[in-house]
Amino acid sequence: MGINEQNNLYIPRVGDIVTGTVVSVSDSQALIDVGYMCEGVIYKEHLSQEKITSVKDILNVNDSVKVKITQFRQGDDTDSLLLSRLDILRKEKQDKYRNEIEVDKDLTFKVKKAVKGGLLLDYHGIEAFLPESLISLKNNNTEKDALVGKKIIARVIEMKQKGRFERIIVNAKQLEYEAIKAAEKEDFAKFNVDDICDGKVTKxxxxxxxxxxxxHTEGLIHISEVSHYRVKNVSDFLEEGQDVQVKIIKIKGKRISLSLKTLQETPWEIFVKDHKVGDLVKGKVVRKMQYGMLVEVQREVVGLLNRFDYSWNPEENLAGETEIGDELELKITSINNDKKQFSLSKKHLSYNPWADLKFRKGDKVSAQVLRIEEKGAIVEVEGVEAFLPIGECSVEHINNPGEVVKVDEIYTVEILEFYPRQWKMVVSIKSIQVKKNREEYDKQLSENVSSDQSLRDLFKDFK
Structure with missing residues (x-):
């Protein structure tokens, strides 16, 4: 402030801030006595930062007001003095909001300008700098220009005083990160074990x-929870972008374990729903064992074909005739739902010709010769094959069964052995002949034996 030492008169200088008294007011301006020989003029546009209709709305005569000298001209006849309150108001506003700026405080800034390395922000006239690396988690620097003129919330992370200037550094990225984490936490809290959720495969x-x-929440379907069937490659069952329905089976810390298979029917459930005892099925032999074969009749559903269910014929060698991978037609003979097991049979596909036979040892039956063999003859008795040994073909010694029996001829035979479970029957012609001869002998003996006839003579005559 300039003071004339001789008359103690104030000499205005541009930039001085002085307090004056309003001496007159109009709609467009006001005259203010600042202690100089002429009053200063303040126009409506320099009175307030807000748009006003009339100076009279703000100032009255005799009001005391602080102003800044923006122009001072001395002339021969008159001087001119221009005043303004804009810088004063701006400074007051800055001082007011300056106290609100603290490290670790979140404030709303307006983006002023995109510059090299970041953005210049404004907080009620106070400038702050937002580095490019701290703008967003996306780190997309091409979007800087699009942010100019927009409001952005950022956290003050550093305040440096360098001479008259203060450098304020802010971070918007951290707030974005914290907002995401908070949303993730809130989203995560909504889920509970046993919840069934709709989801989308991301990876x-x-x-x-x-x-x-x-x-914001992801869970993991472990390979063991993808399907009830064996899973070698997850990509054989799922693909990225696929919509799925899953069940939450475990939550530990921030990890959620999901299951796809718990919402699906098991292979066994599908099997018992579609099959019952007595059904005919086709299956593939997957394993051969001493006591039977395992047969897969439906994907990963395996039943047991016991060796006793191979055939009614004990001589048939099904195991020897079958290889791994061969397909068999079988009948389901039992289903144990508790143990998830079932049994199969091949022999029950056919009628057992021995099942209805009710023979006993010593029974006499008709037998038709089917074929002649070295050790005997194969004969048919009521639809089943029986064996007539060579030694049972005749009471006489023979070298070949064909000497006494002929193919297609029918003979009366006696059953010597009968084992229907083993499909075994042994018959004899000889035993009938022996019994017949014995009966004739006994008859003759009773009729012809006298006191003076010896047994030797009797046998001689009989022979």
Missing amino acids: ITQFGAFVRIGE
């Missing part, structure tokens, strides 16, 4: 698939 790995079940 396929060797050990499973990640599924997004919320806006």
